[in-house]
Amino acid sequence: MNDLVTDLDTLQGHVGKLPAPRDLKVIDYLDDNALRWLAAAPFMFAAVGDHGGIRVTAGGGETGFLRVTDPQSIQLPRSLLDDPGLAREGQGFGSLFLVPGIDETLRINGRVSSVSDGHIGVAVAECYLHCAKAFMRSGFWSATPIDGNVTADAAAFVAQSRFMALATIDKDGRADVSPKGDPAGALLKAHQEAVWYPDRPGNRRVDSFRNILTQPRIAAMAVIPGSLDVMLVTGVASVSTDETVRASFAVNEKTPKLVTRIEQTECILRRSEALSRARLWPAVQTATGLEPAEIFKAHIKLSRVRGAEAALARASVSIPGMMRKGLDHDYEKNLY
Structure with missing residues (x-):
């Protein structure tokens, strides 16, 4: 099919280049901000997988339902997951x-480090905040x-x-969970x-696209x-x-x-007990x-990314109010 995108350069040509280094807002541990976020979160989407594919589930309960053992390790109570038997040690984790009422989300990626009768241990490799657009659109x-x-009816x-x-x-077993949101009929x-499903403006990291190009088996929870x-x-x-399919997803022209x-x-189709426990609405x-x-x-300031572009970005966000102004404008x- 000549409509298929099969390489990263062509992909990036369609979605645009990142305005800053790709991993500039990514840290490799849970800082105080992440700890506060997790303490306030009653619900999560989680995925585990390997080179053979990936599966997605949900977890939820009271706020702060997971346990943080140290800045690079978390433990998920298996009893609070919709699919408690999904994880295997060594699998990629996303x-x-x-957090109710906040459109941004916290993404944590890593590896399943242990599986016991009560908990799934995860070694944290990436931690970063995701923009609000998917939740706003939905x-x-x-x-x-x-x-x-x-x-x-499906x-x-x-x-x-x-x-x-x-x-x-991806082909190396690194998992990722990305939010997608739109009005009914446009998602x-x-x-x-x-x-x-359509690609809408986001953070332009193109994590999902990168992964699909190298390992096309996906899972999603709608x-x-x-x-x-x-x-x-x-x-x-x-x-x-x-073109025909893209046109069918047009919103606001x-x-x-x-x-x-x-x-x-x-x-x-099924009922999510995690959603029931989390009481999001x-x-x-x-x-x-x-x-x-x-x-x-x-x-951005804590990221290990270095170089001239990173230094310029850090200087820019240090200006009082600049980050908030930039987000509001974006x-x-x-949004579309």
């Missing part, structure tokens, strides 16, 4: 931690609770979904015996905010420039530059001391 936190099952669930946690993994579509039902999707992904096709799909923002702009700034002008 996660996304949510209206995730403005949802009201939905009683009962939304639908028993196609109907696809049409109503507004948020998706996309799990990918996922069934077309040509495949499920499709969510209708307000509902406790989720849809698990697994399949083989490819990146496409298909803006057409995505790329779409992703998921073939050989398996879709499973109606969202009540009770966390204090979590200012995303300040966390972004702190992580969220307003580059």
Whole structure:
């Protein structure tokens, strides 16, 4: 198919270059900001996998439901995961931690270091904050609770979904969970015996795309905010420039530059006990001391990335109010 994107240079040509070094906001341990975030988070999306593929699940309970053993180690209670038997020692691990009412999310990636009867241990390799755009587009936190099952039909669930946690993994077993969000009907579509989703403006790290190019087996959890039902999707992904499909995902007269096709799909609808325990809706923002702009700034300063571009970026974010102003401008002008 001549619409397929199969190399990184072509991919980057479509989405644009990063304005700063790719890992500038990434640190390799849990700093005080991350610890406060985890203490306020009642819910997570998590993925584990290896060269054979990846699986995604959810975990949730009271705020601070996981245990931090040291700045580079966390323990997940298996009883609070929807799929407690999913992890194996040595697998890649990716996660996304949510704090009610805050559209940014904390991403923690690493390796499964241990699996016991009660806990899954994770060695932290990456920690960073993700931008708010997916949650803003989906209206995730403005949802009201939905009683009962939304639908028993997978196609109907696809049409109503507004948020998706996309799990990918590279050829070396490094896992990643990326948030995707859009209004209903603009997030996922069934077309040509495949499920499709669009690429929207984000942080331009293109982690998911990079992984798909080298290891195309993916997993995703689709969510209708307000509902406790989720849809698990697994399949083989490819990146496409298909004009017809891209046009079908246009929002506010803006057409995505790329779409992703998921073939050989398996879709499973089920109730998430983790969502039930976390009680995300109606969202009540009770966390204090979590200012995303300040966390972004702190992580940029703590990052081990060096060089002229990194130094310039650190100097820029050190200007009072500059990071907050930059985020507000980006969220307003580059949502689609």
